[in-house]
Amino acid sequence: MDEFTPGREPVTLVELDQDFCQLTYGGPPCTAELGVTGPRKCYNVLATCQDPDNYTLDTLTLRFARAQAELPWHWQAIPSVQSVSTNPTEINPGGGNKDRSPLGSRAKVRVRFKDHPHSDFRVDPYRDERDYQPLERGTFWTKWLARNPYHRGRLMRIREGYIDQAPEDMKTRHYVIKEISGPDANGRVTIKGEDILSLTDISRAQAPRVTEGELASDISETADSLTIVNYRSSDDYPAPSDFEEGYGTVRISDEVIRYNSRSVNNGEITLSNLTRGADGSEADSHDAEDNVQLCLRYTGKEVWRVARDLLENYANIPAAYIPFTDWEAEADTWLAQFTVTTLITEPEGVQDLLGEITEQCQFFVWWDERDQEIKLKALRPPTEEPKQLDDYRHIKADSWARDIDDDQRISQVWVYYLQRDPTESLDEPTNYKRLRVRIDAQAEQPEKYDERKVKRIYSRWLESQAQAINVAARLLNRYRDGAKYLTLRLDAKDRELWTGDVADVQLWSLVDATGAPRLTRYQVISAEEVQPGETVEYDLLNYEFDVTSRFAYWMGEDAPSYTEASEEERSRSAAFWSDDAGQMPDGSTGYEWI
């Protein structure tokens, strides 16, 4: 049974991965002993462990389902799920939606369970040895929560499929547990999960990390060394050789100081061979006990490597969630020009920093709940054949709506770049050396929108005029006419379409000036199975690389002529000069630069 089976029977499975010790009570190396280390055996979880030094972490997966008939035995699912509701990941390509972070919004899930008596089978390896009947003591969730207080951040999955379908073949979305509440007076328990990128929230992840060291004594504005005390770890102030630039950077008050030497002695760290008033700041004297904050510097670094560094090293997101080979393949082709240089002198939210670079370097990252990885995609023409959607075979009746967000329309993009003083305000125009302005004068004419709408970008990352021009042009191209949204629902048979994908849509209300149907290209900015296994709701945003456009690519020396080229070469991997009238030899439209 699958999406295409008439009378398909949708099922929703919820899986939790709880911590579970892989040892047996009292079995080496576990030294627990009944009556000595505790009055009863543990439950193979840390909270009840009697030999924490030898606690050996493993995972126990618990599976739950909605209560319905004919769930297969081998699923071994507890049928206590009452409801599953989700808020999908929403991407914000180019940061065009001012109401959203440039990083978009995080996927969330909320699962409600009905609590119930439980035999403790599977969750208590020693249930047969207990001196009580588990079914008559507590409930599943009261016992589970008492034994598993450390559940935050553990993985959970929502599998949506059909009876007779193997769980691993179902559409599966991955989350981490944020909190578990309940049971309430009605025996309801709620688990809230969120996507892994929530670890980048400012409350959880900052870059650079805060450093608490203080000046041991007053220093003058010309001092060539300084001594730090009351730090947490000597690793807080790494040696110069640990930095790609060969020197470290700290901030004291409003002064940035570079150091080329570091020594650690008797609980004191001495930074010496200093460059005072570095990076556009002013040298100043400082007092004992002033905070010494380590700075984060990137110099000419590929922006996708910066994104990975922020995610892995500052948000502590496991590398397994970052398919960096895929990132590189995408970035090498589409983001090669975006090397960035910046100095961040005080702790800032990783999410904010990621938002800045995704907006200013024209890419986006998002948590793909289905593939359980953080994807990266440049704002670029589709290289895959877009999914074709029409109102005959795909779009569900009465399920769609179109909307235009005029607030997102822009006619000018001002890009400020090359920051003067990284200790000063980020959105102060005078704090930048360069400004690049791109104006769509036609759009501002009285016959058209008759309005000037400016988007300002203050970039501490961009380092060249070419980058600034590119960002301005792309943003203006995409939001020249505002953001055009389309919301629609598809039957589950079409649910392969997912966030970040591009689709060409034919709908009776999308027509050209003659009233003829006009195929319109959109990008999926969010997708949600509103009726699991039955109906998927999509939010789509107009895509700047339109259906009718052809985009130019540089070719190799052995490239064929237009007439000799294959259709694939003509459409996706090549470009050819048009004639003076912008026409190709076969009369088709010429190519565009991107």
Add this chain to the structure above:
Amino acid sequence: MTVILSDGYLDNGIDGIAPWKSRILYDQIARRDDATVSASSTDSDEAYVDAPVSDQTWEWWRAASQPATWTVTTGSGVTVSAVGIAAHDIGSQGATVEVQRNGVTLLSHTPSDDAPIIFLFEPVNDTSFSIRLSGGDAPPRVGVCYIGQALSMIRPVQWSGHTPSRFNVNLTKRASTSERGQRLGTSIIREGFSVDFNVENLPEEWVRQEFEPFIRSAWRYGYFIAWRPMDFPEDADFTWSDEPIVPDNSGPGLPPRKGGDANGGRRMSVSWSARVYGGHVTGIPPWGAL
């Protein structure tokens, strides 16, 4: 859904009540304080031995090897006239199930499906009752097994207006069509079955003595029911009631008359609804410690 009847039951019924009248199995000797549950073996990867007593349809006992025996032993003799088995896959495994008293087979059955089975037989008194499973592809799973005395309804379930559970499926069906009217897909969600019972003209004294223990048991536990075991042996259900079963007085309420009906005009009627187990896992039963 199958009712297996012994010859003696067919000849005489139980408790002198005609064999075609409804039987309810709510009694469970395994819940007695002096009862112990054991098995010839248990596949501990997915099963535990006392699962069939837990009243939960989503956990089960399964032997590690065949033939397999699951036994309830009591400290003193108990009377048993019925065995109910639900949430099993004996039919799927092609196995045979036998009801045994102290190792002696009373009845056996090789089901063709995994529907609930109710064995009804003349009451026997003993300290050990078992189900024995043999044959088939692999050891079957048994989620619910009741062993006890069946309640024989002194009056039949009203024929008129009764919908056998097999026809009363709780099914949600949703079909979707495209904007231009094409049929896109159809989904169904089955949540088991339900059934309503109506029994009238019950002697008030019988209700208090025989039926009330069942009412109280149904507050917490499930029960097997065969509404017409002889006429419709295929209508054997494992059910539970979300709401308490509440009988009403009926009739004129006159006191018993000498030489007449012992209950006189004191009659009671009872109607109740039940959710019917409709295949492996239909829900968290409403009873238990909550």
